[in-house]
Amino acid sequence: MAEPTPTNTLDDAAEEALSPAFVRSVxxxxxxxxxxxxxxxxxxxxxxxxxxxxxxxxxxxxxxxxxxxxxxxxxxxxxxxxxxxxxxxxxxxxxxxxxxxxxxxxxxxxxxxxxxxxxxxxxxxxxxxxxxxxxxxxxxxxxxxYSAGRLMQRELVAVPPHWDVGQTLDYLREAEELPHEFYEIFVVDPAYKPVGTVPLSRVTRSKRPVLISEIMETEQTLIPVEMDQEEVALQFTKYDLISAAVVDEGGRLVGVVTVDDIVEVISEEAAEDIRLLAGLGEESISDSVLQTSRSRVPWLMVNLVTATLAAAVIALFDATIEKMVALAVLMPIVASMGGNAGTQTMTVTVRALATRDLVHFNARRTIAREFFVGVLNGMIFALILGGLSALLFGNEWLGAVFAGAIMINLVVASLTGILIPLGLDKLGADPAVSSAVFVTTMTDVVGFFSFLGLAALILFY
Amino acid sequence: MAEPTPTNTLDDAAEEALSPAFVRSVxxxxxxxxxxxxxxxxxxxxxxxxxxxxxxxxxxxxxxxxxxxxxxxxxxxxxxxxxxxxxxxxxxxxxxxxxxxxxxxxxxxxxxxxxxxxxxxxxxxxxxxxxxxxxxxxxxxxxxxYSAGRLMQRELVAVPPHWDVGQTLDYLREAEELPHEFYEIFVVDPAYKPVGTVPLSRVTRSKRPVLISEIMETEQTLIPVEMDQEEVALQFTKYDLISAAVVDEGGRLVGVVTVDDIVEVISEEAAEDIRLLAGLGEESISDSVLQTSRSRVPWLMVNLVTATLAAAVIALFDATIEKMVALAVLMPIVASMGGNAGTQTMTVTVRALATRDLVHFNARRTIAREFFVGVLNGMIFALILGGLSALLFGNEWLGAVFAGAIMINLVVASLTGILIPLGLDKLGADPAVSSAVFVTTMTDVVGFFSFLGLAALILFY
Missing domain, CATH: 1.25.60.10 (MgtE N-terminal domain-like)
Structure with a gap:
């Protein structure tokens, strides 16, 4: 790990500017x-x-x-x-x-x-x-x-619609307080309300006498100053924007959000979802051991409580396990298959909510689809695992119990995987934050309970 | 779920254009x-x-x-x-x-x-x-x-450095084959190699006689046409680019990548990492039940194999479990704590590799940090869980075994959580694809083995 080798992929990015050798020499x-x-x-x-x-x-x-x-x-x-x-x-x-x-x-x-x-x-x-x-x-x-008001810059270029291209170019050459760089010119009425947008390239491609009102786009995306940055990013992504006008409650132009800030927001929000799904706080690779530990302990503590809940379910059936230790061997498989299936559905749901691909209109249809995916995958793995365990332990009743528990747990996994994030979103909570813990608790508890419960009922009743 | 309510957060995004009522009426x-x-x-x-x-x-x-x-x-x-x-x-x-x-x-x-x-x-x-x-x-x-060549557009604006602003504006007004919109002008030498870049806003702010060579930025980010799009996105994010020149092996300008395509790439790559970490293929909310099932079964199959491996470890100790069923109750807690701790470390590592925050130079230091975080969190949870279980089961030896297994598993979780993604990256594999399965298999196997092994050794030897 110490010596950089030329075939290494770690440092492909920093090839010229910051090679390991350069950093070392600094x-x-x-x-x-x-x-x-x-x-x-x-x-x-x-x-x-x-x-x-x-x-x-x-x-x-x-x-x-x-x-x-x-x-x-x-x-x-x-x-x-x-x-x-x-x-x-x-x-x-x-x-x-x-x-x-x-x-x-x-x-x-x-x-x-x-x-x-x-x-x-x-x-x-x-x-x-x-x-x-x-x-x-x-x-x-x-x-x-995290609002548009924090993200925007106040420096912008705004002109009235009755100006022509020549006047506009002269103004750009003379004016003092312009942004360092800009890509669009906003067109405003006397009350400073935006009425259109002109891409700068269109200004440069038009002749001096052409009126701004003739070349402006009237179809514009106006960003309210209080809008959450995640929402602003969705607007930029959806409409392929380079910059957008920010307006106050009165509809007056107060600033501009540019795409370079949005690139930052998109990276951050995606990274945040990834972190939250894995139960991480705001941590970066440059944090100290103590900072890192402090950011990770709360989630492990939550996991401790939920794992204890699952253990309590097992404890209900200790007499059953005593009669057949094979149950203790197989039960983690039921829980783990459910946990994975639930995580798959939950991840798709959390992302689809974040990108607004999942909305009210298709919620019911999507829940139905997840249910049928759970049934289908449940049948596939119930057959495989039930058959294998019946053969391996020479006990077809054990196989049937195992198959039944897998079937139940994969359907429950699918349903909780979609219903929990949808429910959290409906309550106004961020589904990325807490879905994972609910879903895996559910699949652990249901997995152990259905497997050991079916075993107690069918094998020893 | 059927009727949209005004307080609902699902449809905040699509307030005007695509309200549920609008979609319904279409x-x-x-x-x-x-x-x-x-x-x-x-x-x-x-x-x-x-x-x-x-x-x-x-x-x-x-x-x-x-x-x-x-x-x-x-x-x-x-x-x-x-x-x-x-x-x-x-x-x-x-x-x-x-x-x-x-x-x-x-x-x-x-x-x-x-x-x-x-x-x-x-x-x-x-x-x-x-x-x-x-x-x-x-x-x-x-x-x-997924290369820059696929992402770039061929339409671009390139001028020689000896032109002045007036000539450039006249050219922009006359030329036919220009892109629909552009934000920067590329300056090229007679061999069509880029020598600089001028933001369009700087052109409009300069007087007609000013030479392009006087206002161009010579510090530019050139994108090789074969560069992977993820790498291109990192360059855009790092240097806050709006557009960038793409060059062939000979260093000649062949196209331009613009930031709107990059916004797309960043969203896609982040979504891909999230999907891969959860064991999902390329699926979207509009896929059918069969497509969805087909995309999820492979990962569940992998999980089946690794869960079976963990079960095999438990089977090694069936005689030990028979002697004390409490072991079967507690063992999922050891595995689950390890799995969560490993996932935390792995997620941070995969993201840091993707954003190049983790490079050779700080790899060794970061491994050491993760090791100490594992030791620290291991001690915290070994104390809590060992103490509680000793009290609950009235058996301090059981508590000691539990504490020891938690300690071992959290340290192993930290180390595998960083070493596996680093290793996969070194081998040129995408660490997001397969880290999760290796890490949780490791923590399951080590969790069960250390807990049941210590129990066999200490409680019944």
């Missing part, structure tokens, strides 16, 4: 306190590469590196860092430098940095800003977390 | 064969909404709807559909109309539609195209599946 230079070499290696890096490097370093090395870079440290790196690393680097910087950097950023990036700081840190930085910018940032921070 | 009109009403309801829909509607309908209703729309059916809808629904709709369309639609699309959308068809269907459509377009599409289809 670390060596930092450890030797060779400031000149460190700066020579690190200063030409692109922002995202410097962020990646900082995440790879140990905290003490990271501190040394930031100090060696001094005022040449580019604060734009901050918005690319993992939360725990970002907190660390922010501590290392002078609030004055940080405030100066914020004024240079588009407002969405500035908000992104500020929102994760605690109250005192935020104050410290905001107090260094000019009043107008401070007010604007404070207003953005007033929007709910 | 279905009613289709069932009554009221062509006029159907067309009146459906024709104003945006492409993405029509796609969503088609996915919600039953196959027979879908066919009726497409036939009622006739030549007004917008073929751009096709690229927004789920695969099984897309296949169905393509069958309903005339190959001639389909070919005509393809010539109107940007080349990446055309390739996207063609690549999923079988050889014969492709031929049928390609033969309807003009020779030059056919050749271009055939060349795109020659690139490996």
């Amino acid at each position: 670390v060596d230079a930092v450890d030797r306190a060779d400031k000149t070499l460190v700066r020579q290696l690190v200063l030409p890096l692109r922002t995202a590469d410097l962020a990646e490097l900082l995440e790879l370093l140990r905290p003490d090395e990271r501190q040394d590196l930031v100090e060696m870079l001094g005022t040449d440290f580019n604060p734009e790196v901050l918005s690319e860092l993992d939360e725990s690393v970002r907190d660390h680097v922010i501590e290392l910087l002078d609030p004055k430098d940080l405030a100066a950097a914020l004024t240079e950023m588009d407002s969405d990036d500035a908000v992104y940095l500020l929102e994760d700081m605690d109250e005192a840190e935020q104050r410290l930085i905001l107090d260094q800003l000019p009043a107008s910018e401070r007010a604007a940032l404070e207003q953005s921070l007033d929007y709910p977390e | 279905v009613d009109a289709v069932d009554r064969a009221d062509k006029t009403l159907v067309r009146q309801l459906v024709l104003p829909l945006r492409t993405a909404d029509l796609a969503e509607l088609l996915e919600l309908l039953r196959p027979d209703e879908r066919q009726d709807l497409v036939e009622m729309l006739g030549t007004d059916f917008n073929p751009e809808v096709l690229s927004e559909l789920d695969e099984s629904v897309r296949d169905h709709v393509i069958e309903l369309l005339d190959p001639k109309d389909l070919a005509a639609a393809l010539t109107e699309m940007d080349s990446d959308d055309a390739v996207y539609l063609l690549e999923d068809m079988d050889e014969a269907e492709q031929r049928l459509i390609l033969d309807q195209l003009p020779a030059s377009e056919r050749a271009a599409l055939e060349q795109s289809l020659d690139y490996p599946e």
Whole structure:
């Protein structure tokens, strides 16, 4: 694991910029306190590469590196860092430098940095800003977390519909307070309500006298400022948007969300679903042992309770097991097949809810489908497992009990796999958070109960 | 479940366009064969909404709807559909109309539609195209599946560095074969190798005499045409790209990948990881019972084999269980705690590998961290469970055996949870595909073996 080999797939991504050899040489230079070499290696890096490097370093090395870079440290790196690393680097910087950097950023990036700081840190930085910018940032921070208002930038290009392309181009050349980059121009009425959108490429492809109203798209996706970012991402994905106008309750244009922020949101939300399905908190690879343990113990504790519930079901039948130890051998198979089948259905359901492929209109049909899938797969595995166990233990009644329990558990698995996430969604809870524990508890309990119960009833009654 | 209620969260997304009531009224009109009403309801829909509607309908209703729309059916809808629904709709369309639609699309959308068809269907459509377009599409289809070559569009804007802004704007206004929309202009040398990129907004903000070479970014992310789409998506995410130049082996510009395709790739790849971790094939909510069953049986079959392996371990100790049935009651808890802890570590590792947060440089450190997390969590739960079981069964030796097995299994869970995905990645396999089955088999086998083995050794030796 120590020496990188050329055939290795781990580092395919970072081929040029951050090869293991490069990282190693930076670390060596930092450890030797060779400031000149460190700066020579690190200063030409692109922002995202410097962020990646900082995440790879140990905290003490990271501190040394930031100090060696001094005022040449580019604060734009901050918005690319993992939360725990970002907190660390922010501590290392002078609030004055940080405030100066914020004024240079588009407002969405500035908000992104500020929102994760605690109250005192935020104050410290905001107090260094000019009043107008401070007010604007404070207003953005007033929007709910994970809302479009936090995601949007205030810098945008808006023109009236009666302008022509020539006027618009002249305005773009002269105006001061424009975003760093933009891809669409918003067309607004005198009340600043959006009436259309023009892709910038269409502006450049039209002759100067053409009116904006002639080339604008009137079919637009307006994002309410309070909309949850997951919902915003769904709109972008569905309509293939590059940017979208954000409007307040009065329908007035207040900002713009761009697709680069949405790419971030989509990655984060998918990662969150994956984490939640596996019972993980917000953890990243750069967390410490204690942080990691603390994030994982709660879920293991929940699992302890549910596993104990399943054990209690087994304890009900200890007399039955005593009569035939083969039951203890086979029972985990019933539970495990049910758990897997339930997880399959649950995963499909949670994803389909997240992407809105599962809606009211097709809910009933989908539940019916899952039921029949459970029956079909139940029959397949009941036949296989019942037959095999009857042969192996020379006891066809044991085979029948095993087959019956598998059948019951796979149908229950299918139904709970879809009904539990649907129910949680209906209650307004995130189905990714808690579905897994309900589903596997259900399949464990039903698996043990049906198998041992059938055995007690049929084999020993 | 049948009647939509206003407080419901299921349909928040589709508030205006596709409310359950709207879908219901379309279905009613289709069932009554009221062509006029159907067309009146459906024709104003945006492409993405029509796609969503088609996915919600039953196959027979879908066919009726497409036939009622006739030549007004917008073929751009096709690229927004789920695969099984897309296949169905393509069958309903005339190959001639389909070919005509393809010539109107940007080349990446055309390739996207063609690549999923079988050889014969492709031929049928390609033969309807003009020779030059056919050749271009055939060349795109020659690139490996899931490569940048399949994802890119050939239509792009490229200018020489010695042009000025005025010349560039004039060219944009005059040129015929430009993409529908574009966000960046690529700057190429006489050999058509990219030397820089200019965001379109910078072109519009510069005066006509300014040279392109003065305003271009020379720091660019070039995408090799053979690069895997997951890798391309990582580059876009890392460097916040809107579009990127694709180059052939000779370094010549051959196409451009835009962020809207990448948004799709990111969603798909994350969904794929989620599916693979749960043991699911490529399935969607619109699949039939048989398709769904067929996609899920293989994984359940694998699980059957591994569960049988675990059962075989238990069978080794049937004499021990016969002496103390409490062992059969407690053993699923050991396996289940290990399974959960292993899944947590595995999920973090698979994600970190996918996002390149886990690379060679920090692999050893991360393994050590997981080991210590396993030891720490092992101690916590060994104390709780050992103590409780000693009290409950009035047998401190049983408690000690239980605690020892929990400790062993949580450490093994942590280590296999990281080492198995790392190992699979090193072998060039996708760690999401098969990690889960290895990890849970390991924790089941080790859980049962350590618990029953320690019991046999300590309680009855």
